[in-house]
Amino acid sequence: MIEKFLKKTxxxxxxxxxxxxxxxxxxxxxxxxxxxxxWAEEAPDKLAMIWVSDRDEERRFTFADLKRExxxxxxxxxxxxxxxxxxxxxxxxxxxxxxxxxIALHKIGAIAxxxxxxxxxxxxxxxxxxxxxxxIICCGESAILDKVAAxxxxxxxxxxxxxxxxxxxxxxxxxxxxxxxxxxxxRGSFTxxxxxxxxxxxxxxxxxxxxxxxxxxxxxxxxxxTAAFWHNLSPDSIHLTYSDTGWGKxxxxxxxxxxxxxxxxFVYDHEKFVPAELLGLIxxxxxxxxxxxxxxxxxxxxxxxNCFDLSSLKYCTTAGEALNPSVFEEFHRRTGIWIYEAFGQxxxxxxxxxxxWVTPRPGSMGIPNPAYDxxxxxxxxxxxxxxxxxxxxxHTDKRKPIGLFLGYYRNPKxxxxxxxxxxxxxxxxxxxxxxxxxxxxxxDDDLIKTSGYRVSPFEVESATMTHPAVVECAITGIPDxxxxxxxxxxxxxxLSGDYKPRLATxxxxxxxxxxxQNHVKKITxxxxxxxxxxxxxALPKTISGKIRHVEIREKDNKK
Numbered sequence: 001m002i003e004k005f006l007k008k009t010x011x012x013x014x015x016x017x018x019x020x021x022x023x024x025x026x027x028x029x030x031x032x033x034x035x036x037x038x039w040a041e042e043a044p045d046k047l048a049m050i051w052v053s054d055r056d057e058e059r060r061f062t063f064a065d066l067k068r069e070x071x072x073x074x075x076x077x078x079x080x081x082x083x084x085x086x087x088x089x090x091x092x093x094x095x096x097x098x099x100x101x102x103i104a105l106h107k108i109g110a111i112a113x114x115x116x117x118x119x120x121x122x123x124x125x126x127x128x129x130x131x132x133x134x135x136i137i138c139c140g141e142s143a144i145l146d147k148v149a150a151x152x153x154x155x156x157x158x159x160x161x162x163x164x165x166x167x168x169x170x171x172x173x174x175x176x177x178x179x180x181x182x183x184x185x186x187r188g189s190f191t192x193x194x195x196x197x198x199x200x201x202x203x204x205x206x207x208x209x210x211x212x213x214x215x216x217x218x219x220x221x222x223x224x225x226t227a228a229f230w231h232n233l234s235p236d237s238i239h240l241t242y243s244d245t246g247w248g249k250x251x252x253x254x255x256x257x258x259x260x261x262x263x264x265x266f267v268y269d270h271e272k273f274v275p276a277e278l279l280g281l282i283x284x285x286x287x288x289x290x291x292x293x294x295x296x297x298x299x300x301x302x303x304x305x306n307c308f309d310l311s312s313l314k315y316c317t318t319a320g321e322a323l324n325p326s327v328f329e330e331f332h333r334r335t336g337i338w339i340y341e342a343f344g345q346x347x348x349x350x351x352x353x354x355x356x357w358v359t360p361r362p363g364s365m366g367i368p369n370p371a372y373d374x375x376x377x378x379x380x381x382x383x384x385x386x387x388x389x390x391x392x393x394x395h396t397d398k399r400k401p402i403g404l405f406l407g408y409y410r411n412p413k414x415x416x417x418x419x420x421x422x423x424x425x426x427x428x429x430x431x432x433x434x435x436x437x438x439x440x441x442x443x444d445d446d447l448i449k450t451s452g453y454r455v456s457p458f459e460v461e462s463a464t465m466t467h468p469a470v471v472e473c474a475i476t477g478i479p480d481x482x483x484x485x486x487x488x489x490x491x492x493x494x495l496s497g498d499y500k501p502r503l504a505t506x507x508x509x510x511x512x513x514x515x516x517q518n519h520v521k522k523i524t525x526x527x528x529x530x531x532x533x534x535x536x537x538a539l540p541k542t543i544s545g546k547i548r549h550v551e552i553r554e555k556d557n558k559k
Contacts, residue, residue: 001039001260002228005221009228014357014367017229021370023221023402029194032070032107033187036259040067047264050238051283054270054277059096063259067102073097073104074185076178077135080160084109084192087131087200089124091115091138091148091246094269097164097175098245102255103139106217107185109192113200117143117202122148127202128155131212131409135160137175140167194218197406201248201346204554212409213346220256222349222403225369227257228354230342231289232315238285242268242278242292248346249320253291262469263289264318274301276307283309293320294327297339301330310335319343319350321546324462325362342366343440345426347418349403351394352438363462364437365430372401376432377423389431389441397422429456443549448477450487455528457549463523464491464530467516469499474539474547476555478532491516491530492552494539503535 005024011017026034044064051059061069082088088110092098092375098114105112110143113131115124117139123235124147127133133155138144140163148161149171192198195216202210227233231253241253253263266287269280279300282290292300297318313335319342326400328339339448342353343365351374354366354401368374373395376384384390404424407415418425428439441456448455457475464473472494477487493516494504502508513533520529540551 001035001042001262002224004034004038005224005260011218011229011286011357014355017355017357018370020227022463023371025194025218025221025226025402027194028191029217029221030106030192031198031217031256031288032074032103034206035220035256036063036070036103037067039259039262043262046235046262048259049096049099049265049267051267051269052281052285053094053268054272057269059097061099066100068184069100069182070103071186072179072182073100074107076175076182077104077110078108078185079182080135080173080178082108082110082135082160085197086110086135087113087133089113089115089127089131089133089136091117091119091136091144092500093117093139094245094267095139095164096267096269097137098250099255099267102251104185105413106198107187108188109190109196109198111197111200111214113340113465114246114248114250115202116244118246119147121147124151125154126210128158131200134158136163137162137164139163140165140172142167145169152466162209169372188219192217194339199251199388200409203346211411211414214406214409216406219405221258222371222401223252223257224260225257225353225371226342226350227261228250228278229355230340230350231258231317232340232356233258233263237261237263238266239263239289240268240282240287240291241265242290242296249293252319252344252349273299275303279303279305279308279310282313283311288312289315289317291317291319292363294318294323295321297323297327297331299324301327301334303537305334313337316340323363324465326462326466328360328362333439334339340366343428343438345428346371347405347424347426348394351392353424365432365440366438367436368438371403373398376430376438384431386434387431389429392426392428392430392438393532394426394504395422396424428474448475448487448489450477450480450489450527454493459524460489460491460528460530463528464493464516465522466523467519469493469512469516470520471496472539472547473553474549475530476549476552476556478553489528490532490534490556492534492536492539494537495535509535 006021007022031558040063045062048063049061146522162175164175168174198217199215201213243249258265316337317340317495338360340354342350344350351372352365354360376390378384378390430438442458460475474492476490479488480488502512517529540548
């Protein structure tokens with residue numbers, strides 16, 4: 001299958017990869033027909049997905065199953081008036097219906113909007129109004145159904161509320177009954193341009209209102225690099241990406257690239273993350289490749305690995321946030337497996353990565369994906385030299401790379417702010433070392449300037465996280481009360497349970513604060529240590545789990 005989209009499919013070195021990665025993009029491409037249905041014809045019995053749940057359920061889908069089921073869903077959606085260009089939001093957790101529905105929406109030309117179950121009623125209203133969402137397909141659980149129902153009166157464009165069950169309250173369509181009764185979709189003369197929109201995500205909104213990121217059908221093809229040359233998958237692989245389907249990481253890791261390659265996607269549908277359960281599933285189902293955000297690895301390395309059979313596991317990757325070097329080293333010590341890091345945004349596919357021919361360096365984002373023309377520029381627009389910090393950009397003067405978004409939906413002003421003069425500005429600050437590896441520094445709006453120095457919050461967070469008392473932390477800048485340094489570094493810290501009793505007395509709290517500060521001074525440059533430490537029970541986060549540094553800053557500014 002991969003041969004349909006790449007002129008060369010195997011590479012012997014990074015130089016070979018850089019020189020010869022070349023996509024073949026059809027004028028008309030639709031993932032549902034050109035990948036899923038093509039696999040169903042070529043290898044109908046090939047295992048596409050293993051789906052298991054914490055409710056003792058298991059289902060296996062071949063590519064023939066996916067074609068049949070997606071055609072049935074497409075037939076149902078078409079029968080209730082959903083078609084080309086319609087916006088459809090999916091709040092489906094990790095239910096298997098997410099995959100059949102995504103494929104079905106692609107087949108009928110509708111635009112899929114995956115969303116997390118953590119959305120509030122107000123979040124749903126905002127999304128429905130902003131995108132003129134026509135239908136919401138959601139899990140049939142009261143916690144989700146109630147929010148959707150409460151939002152509906154304030155969503156003038158919302159015509160259909162659809163529940164996959166088990167609950168189907170008044171006002172909701174019954175997904176399962178509708179699919180069973182509908183005639184399967186027949187493609188007929190349906191076709192679409194490869195650059196037609198097919199997928200949209202709302203950003204997590206770490207510093208502003210969520211933006212609507214619109215992608216074309218070619219986005220799916222671009223994820224070949226993600227699956228084949230970062231996850232290092234083949235048709236024999238069984239791959240597990242740990243992600244809720246409301247996050248972009250889900251389609252990065254268990255949909256487009258994986259099925260173009262022909263790998264088997266493993267899905268664990270569960271409500272509560274239990275590290276030991278995840279490790280047990282890796283052994284039971286002989287999972288060969290695993291991808292998760294760094295937070296998951298931090299939990300996994302606390303488990304007793306000798307209690308689990310991880311012999312099938314050959315390759316591990318991470319993205320979503322920068323990986324702390326201490327986690328990288330400890331995981332390798334426990335398993336003998338290096339974690340291959342990568343970087344990308346909602347607006348892109350994988351842009352920087354540690355590929356199979358590249359030796360991982362703890363904490364590095366990797367090197368550029370040859371599908372993108374990537375660079376680092378300084379504030380004056382000139383190219384940053386080796387070791388100089390600047391904003392990661394993508395050049396688009398020669399072409400728009402597949403995988404780069406079409407723009408922010410209905411917001412040309414915001415699109416132009418990020419993408420102008422043939423440069424897309426990621427807003428992420430990094431530097432490049434002499435060997436071409438990129439190293440994350442922080443977001444443009446997160447960098448702290450103190451005593452004339454520019455301090456990376458991530459660097460200080462990484463150092464702080466190596467103290468045994470710290471479970472999570474966020475580094476921000478606050479005004480210096482002594483008015484000597486302009487801004488000083490502050491750490492907002494969530495402690496492990498063993499250390500919380502020390503906060504009971506002023507002496508214990510002061511001693512712990514001093515101990516953490518001294519620890520950070522030893523790990524990184526002394527001027528970077530947090531001069532102020534605040535202990536909290538939880539950090540403010542976006543619905544996708546990213547720390548909202550902006551909220552901490554706003555709270556401090558009000559004090």
